[in-house]
Amino acid sequence: MTRAALLSPVNKRFIKACSGTALVVPLLVGLPHILSPYWQSVSVLFAINVTLVLGYRLITTMGGWSFAHVSTMGLGAYTMAILTTLENPWSFWITFFLGPLVAGVFALLIAYPVLRTRHYYFFLSTFAAGEALRQCYVQFSGITGGTYGIAFVPRPESILGIDFKTTTGFYYLAMALAVSTGLALYRFELSRYGATIKAVAANEELSESNGINTWAYRTLPFVLGSVVAGFAGTLYGNFNGIIGPSDFTAYLMFKLVAAAIVGGVVTFYGPVLGLLFLTALEEIFRDYTDWVPLFWGFSVILALLFTKGGLESVVPGIAARVRSVRAERDGGQSGQKLEGS
Amino acid sequence: MQIVANIVFLSTFYVSFAVGLALVFGVMRTINFSHGEFYMLGGYALWLTVGLLSGSLPGALILIIALVVGAGVVGTLGILLQLSIFHRLREHPFSIFMATLGLSYVLQVSVVQTIGPMGRSIPSVFPGFVFFEGMILPIQRLAVFGFTVAMMGGLWFFLMRTNIGRAVRASAQNKTGAILQGVSMNKVALTTMFVGSALAAMSGVLMSSVLPVSPFMGGDAIWRAFIIIIVGGIGSLSGAVVAAFMFGTIDTLLTSFGAGKFTAMVDALIMLLALSFMPNGILGSRE
Numbered sequence: 001m002t003r004a005a006l007l008s009p010v011n012k013r014f015i016k017a018c019s020g021t022a023l024v025v026p027l028l029v030g031l032p033h034i035l036s037p038y039w040q041s042v043s044v045l046f047a048i049n050v051t052l053v054l055g056y057r058l059i060t061t062m063g064g065w066s067f068a069h070v071s072t073m074g075l076g077a078y079t080m081a082i083l084t085t086l087e088n089p090w091s092f093w094i095t096f097f098l099g100p101l102v103a104g105v106f107a108l109l110i111a112y113p114v115l116r117t118r119h120y121y122f123f124l125s126t127f128a129a130g131e132a133l134r135q136c137y138v139q140f141s142g143i144t145g146g147t148y149g150i151a152f153v154p155r156p157e158s159i160l161g162i163d164f165k166t167t168t169g170f171y172y173l174a175m176a177l178a179v180s181t182g183l184a185l186y187r188f189e190l191s192r193y194g195a196t197i198k199a200v201a202a203n204e205e206l207s208e209s210n211g212i213n214t215w216a217y218r219t220l221p222f223v224l225g226s227v228v229a230g231f232a233g234t235l236y237g238n239f240n241g242i243i244g245p246s247d248f249t250a251y252l253m254f255k256l257v258a259a260a261i262v263g264g265v266v267t268f269y270g271p272v273l274g275l276l277f278l279t280a281l282e283e284i285f286r287d288y289t290d291w292v293p294l295f296w297g298f299s300v301i302l303a304l305l306f307t308k309g310g311l312e313s314v315v316p317g318i319a320a321r322v323r324s325v326r327a328e329r330d331g332g333q334s335g336q337k338l339e340g341s
Numbered sequence: 342m343q344i345v346a347n348i349v350f351l352s353t354f355y356v357s358f359a360v361g362l363a364l365v366f367g368v369m370r371t372i373n374f375s376h377g378e379f380y381m382l383g384g385y386a387l388w389l390t391v392g393l394l395s396g397s398l399p400g401a402l403i404l405i406i407a408l409v410v411g412a413g414v415v416g417t418l419g420i421l422l423q424l425s426i427f428h429r430l431r432e433h434p435f436s437i438f439m440a441t442l443g444l445s446y447v448l449q450v451s452v453v454q455t456i457g458p459m460g461r462s463i464p465s466v467f468p469g470f471v472f473f474e475g476m477i478l479p480i481q482r483l484a485v486f487g488f489t490v491a492m493m494g495g496l497w498f499f500l501m502r503t504n505i506g507r508a509v510r511a512s513a514q515n516k517t518g519a520i521l522q523g524v525s526m527n528k529v530a531l532t533t534m535f536v537g538s539a540l541a542a543m544s545g546v547l548m549s550s551v552l553p554v555s556p557f558m559g560g561d562a563i564w565r566a567f568i569i570i571i572v573g574g575i576g577s578l579s580g581a582v583v584a585a586f587m588f589g590t591i592d593t594l595l596t597s598f599g600a601g602k603f604t605a606m607v608d609a610l611i612m613l614l615a616l617s618f619m620p621n622g623i624l625g626s627r628e
Binding site for chain 1: 443446453564608613
């Protein structure tokens with residue numbers, strides 16, 4: 001690669017994001033040492049959910065809000081659980097890559113019918129497809145263990161001296177997956193593929209008449225997003241040690257959709273912010289778990305009614321206001337104020 | 342013959358549930374996700390009415406009171422929904438859809454917290470059976486069937502023979518054209534939301550006299566309704582009716598041949614096939 005290509009604006013932005021992430025890494029590495037075991041588990045699940053919601057965000061970049069994401073994630077979890085609990089168990093690390101593959105193949109199979117639909121039709125058809133897949137987990141009990149699911153899933157074998165049987169070790173695995181997923185998807189979005197996907201989402205007819213295979217560019221994010229869900233699924237099932245159909249219900253799906261709406265999906269930090277908000281609500285009202293979906297539901301409604309695009313659209317506004325106030329205080333130029341207002 | 346009776350019973354239920362959803366979509370161009378919870382509230386309207394009035398009034402009257410109360414309360418809820426969310430977000434139909442998704446969880450939790458998460462069976466309003474040509478027909482089911490047909494007849498009369506019904510149909514066909522003819526969009530939207538929500542509640546009242554009520558019954562029902570309106574063609578009332586009878590037949594046949602647990606998968610598979618070959622549904626028009 002030539003020097004000029006290395007310093008292309010896209011690579012510059014990516015390197016900036018990487019160095020920004022590198023600043024946070026020490027914090028993320030140190031975090032489990034100051035947390036109680038309970039909060040360690042919460043952070044592991046949060047990291048897995050971040051991976052899930054980032055994959056979900058990728059699907060939304062093509063303009064469709066899937067409702068099959070959690071069921072697809074279940075495919076990753078079930079593949080992992082079935083193969084690691086055989087009489088001659090497979091290594092977790094093989095299933096860690098096999099699970100996402102199965103999820104991706106499923107997404108590819110249903111892509112043809114469901115991607116013929118747009119907007120809410122897409123939501124409805126993926127909703128029905130996902131629910132049918134979940135029914136498969138219940139009904140094909142010979143393989144999946146039916147409603148009881150699969151128990152005694154062994155933790156991953158140690159790698160590089162990290163023991164994944166401890167929560168701290170598993171936290172590193174989950175956090176590493178979340179961070180690398182975030183960076184990989186960010187680089188993907190900056191690439192030509194990412195730009196084309198957005199162009200197709202913005203105007204499908206125009207893209208098609210420019211010779212873009214719109215079909216392929218809508219299938220690609222759907223399948224890739226499902227693969228990411230598969231990765232998250234293998235970790236999710238493995239961390240709990242037991243998986244069943246009740247792990248992959250509309251409830252978790254609603255949490256993801258709500259995170260994407262409350263946070264927004266234009267930026268990468270939007271859905272993570274949304275997820276942080278919903279998880280905070282969940283933990284604050286830990287003793288009233290039955291009420292949590294109600295708070296989430298109200299958050300979704302309020303975010304839709306009173307923000308333009310979730311929390312991420314509020315943050316720049318606040319930042320701009322802070323900047324303009326500061327500029328005013330410092331006797332700054334009027335141009336600064338205009339920009340802020 | 343028993344199978345035929347079962348097909349008719351199941352299909353009329355699917356019709357009564359899916360038609361309200363299709364009606365709201367036709368006019369508002371968005372899906373009301375909380376339709377399933379409106380249906381569930383209808384079920385609890387019957388539960389309350391039976392609990393309060395059982396024994397003091399004849400069965401038919403109790404059912405009618407439950408229908409009126411359920412339709413009135415939930416229809417008002419539909420109007421509130423129109424005023425609070427649908428009207429404010431009218432430029433963003435997809436946001437409406439997501440907001441109603443949030444609302445459905447709000448309603449579900451509210452019912453769980455006030456009445457309890459347990460499913461409840463409502464004592465039969467019309468006990469007894471009729472034996473006819475080798476069929477066993479519970480009177481309850483016959484009555485539900487009769488009321489559902491009457492409800493559909495009422496909807497047909499409303500849409501075809503009243504002025505406001507004609508305005509609703511006109512707005513569904515061509516919004517701009519309807520406005521140019523002096524149709525008030527606000528009035529049409531409010532009427533549609535009232536009627537659509539009331540239909541959901543009445544469907545709930547009728548069905549919960551046969552099936553147990555629970556706070557989660559809406560989720561099970563709306564899933565099937567989505568399949569029905571997708572296969573029927575979104576927004577098409579006649580398509581919804583045809584698809585409802587199709588799935589009523591398929592589900593009954595599967596159940597009577599001992600494959601009842603596979604209905605969900607078979608229905609979803611049919612939907613995926615229908616989308617592959619007829620993306621606009623049986624009677625849907627191209628968007």
